[in-house]
Amino acid sequence: MIILGIETSCDETGISLYNNKKGIIINEIYSQSNIHSKYGGVVPNIASKNHSKKIIKLIKKIIKKTSIKIKKIKAIAFTAGPGLSSSLIIGATVANTLSYLYKKPCIPINHIEGHILSIMISKKKPKFPFISLITSGAHTILTIVYNFNNYKIIGNCLDDSAGETFDKIGNIINLKYPAGNKISKFAKYKKNKFIFPKPITSNKNNFNFSFSGLKTYIINFIKKKQVNLQFKYDLSYSLEETITDILILKTINAAKKYNINKISIVGGVSANIKLRKKMNKEAKKNKIKTFYPNIKLCTDNAAMIAYTGYIKYITKKIKKNNFLIKIKSNWKINELF
Ligand code: KG4
Ligand code: ZN
Numbered sequence: 001m002i003i004l005g006i007e008t009s010c011d012e013t014g015i016s017l018y019n020n021k022k023g024i025i026i027n028e029i030y031s032q033s034n035i036h037s038k039y040g041g042v043v044p045n046i047a048s049k050n051h052s053k054k055i056i057k058l059i060k061k062i063i064k065k066t067s068i069k070i071k072k073i074k075a076i077a078f079t080a081g082p083g084l085s086s087s088l089i090i091g092a093t094v095a096n097t098l099s100y101l102y103k104k105p106c107i108p109i110n111h112i113e114g115h116i117l118s119i120m121i122s123k124k125k126p127k128f129p130f131i132s133l134i135t136s137g138a139h140t141i142l143t144i145v146y147n148f149n150n151y152k153i154i155g156n157c158l159d160d161s162a163g164e165t166f167d168k169i170g171n172i173i174n175l176k177y178p179a180g181n182k183i184s185k186f187a188k189y190k191k192n193k194f195i196f197p198k199p200i201t202s203n204k205n206n207f208n209f210s211f212s213g214l215k216t217y218i219i220n221f222i223k224k225k226q227v228n229l230q231f232k233y234d235l236s237y238s239l240e241e242t243i244t245d246i247l248i249l250k251t252i253n254a255a256k257k258y259n260i261n262k263i264s265i266v267g268g269v270s271a272n273i274k275l276r277k278k279m280n281k282e283a284k285k286n287k288i289k290t291f292y293p294n295i296k297l298c299t300d301n302a303a304m305i306a307y308t309g310y311i312k313y314i315t316k317k318i319k320k321n322n323f324l325i326k327i328k329s330n331w332k333i334n335e336l337f
Contacts, residue, residue, distance in 0.1 A: 001074045003313065004098075005306025008055065008091030009083025009111045010138070011036055011047045014302030015058040017066060017073070018310055024121060026062045027296065027303040030054045037176035041167065048086035055094050070102050075318070077309020080108030081331030082138070088327040096325050107309045107318050108326060111300075112333045116145060117311060118304035119264040122293040126262040130291070133251045136267030136299075137163035137178060140209040140247075142254050143333065145264075148311050151333050154254055155207025158200075162243050163269050165211040169218055169239055173232045183236040184272060190237030191230060194221070198246050204253050214242065244275045248282050255288050264291040271298040 002025070007014035011032040017025040032050045036042045063070065078095035081088060092108075099106035116132045119125055132151075134141040140162045142155035160168070163180055170179020175186070197217055199210040218239065225231055247269075255263055263283060269275065270292055283290045297304060312318050328337065 001310065001313070002068065002072055003306045003309045004073050004076045005302035005304070005309055006055070006076065006078040006091045006095050007111075007114070007300055007302040007305045008051045008087050009079045009081070010087055010300060011042045011050075012300040013051050013054045013058055014300060014305070015055070015062050016302035016306045017062060017068060018121070018303060018306035020310055024303045024306075025068070026066050027301055028058050028062055029301055030058060033178055040171045041177055042084070044084045044086045047084060048090055051087055051090040055090060059094070073102070073104060075105040075107055075309055075313050077107040077109050077305050077312070079111045079114065079305050080326060080337070081111065081328035083111055083329060085327060085329045088329065089325070092325045092327050096323055099321060100323055105313070105318050106321050107312050108337060109305050109308045109312070110331055110333055111305075112139060112141065113151070114304040114308045115266045116143065116151065116264075116333075117148075117308045118266050118293045118297045118301075119291050121303060121307045122291070122297060124291055126264055126289065126291045129260055130262035130264050131251060131255050131258070131260050133247060133263065133265045133270075134267045135162045135247060135265065135269035137161060137167065139267065140211070141333070142207045142250060144258055144260065148315055149317055153332070153334055154258070155209060155250060158208050158210045159212035160215055162209070162211060162247060163267070165215050165243060166239070166269070168215055169235070172219065172222060173227065173235060178268070180269060180272065183240055184274065186233050186236035187240045187274070189233040192234045193241065194234060194238040196238055196242040198242060198249075201246060201249055205257060207250055207254050209246065209250065211243070240272070240274055244272065244278055247275060248279050251279070252282055252286060252288065256286065261288050262291065263288055266293055266298065268299040271295050
């Protein structure tokens, strides 16, 4: 069975084909990050304009590259939320139009669920139940994944996400958006470490995240310093250390509290190598197994949307198509559409 996946939640246009026997057949991404880096973050109307410029070209490209006929595609899955409304609507419109023209079911997919299930199309995948930390530019969420379609949120982000904190501090020290991986590169040249606060980490049973206090602390800290290249290296190192410490502490505490010995970390920030190394070390001490998506599946992509579409299809979680184009910009993982 082949499922077409369409992802347009933010500034990446993603188109993918997933085959349940062969895995990901193709996974094309057009990233607009170069365009938005000038502005220090994603500008919604520019993002939607670029999605509409690229989306049909990308669909034509995957059809040409794979020689797969549209009639072989079983269903069309698209990101229906959460995300930027003006970006979501492009993918939703194209998906619904194709679905109407070719008489295929159209499956709205929750982007967060897509990230959670990205681990299932990666080389090493966990058995249920497992703890999933979703850490991206938009979210920092801790969930227990009991099964497909069965998630329990145990922690959420109260303000800025981990990725957003990397991006905003990166912007202040002139690192282009998205800054996460650039901060990592700078961190390698550190000479000094600064100690930064780690908000809401004292209570072992509180799995919520808050990064805005850390961000404000660092902004004020920078104002008092001479910002030269070495300072930027040291700051990058200290920021990466602080954010990864918080993510690891909360995730390990969650695994211990719920007595679950498997942790999966997904989303853009899960591409961070230091996070992976430190987490592996901490997990080993606690006899916990760790799982991460292939690097290409950490940031936004359509393969995870196509795969989630496949899961919805086989678990019969799809409704009859009424061709009402629905999106939900702040769709929570455990809410019904
Ligand atoms: O999952 P994603 O592509 O988009 C959302 O759903 O939000 O995540 C993008 C985020 C950005 O904030 C980016 O800075 C961060 O992931 N990121 C990283 C790394 N690669 C991407 N953060 C830390 N280290 C990385 N290597
Ligand atoms: Zn995402």
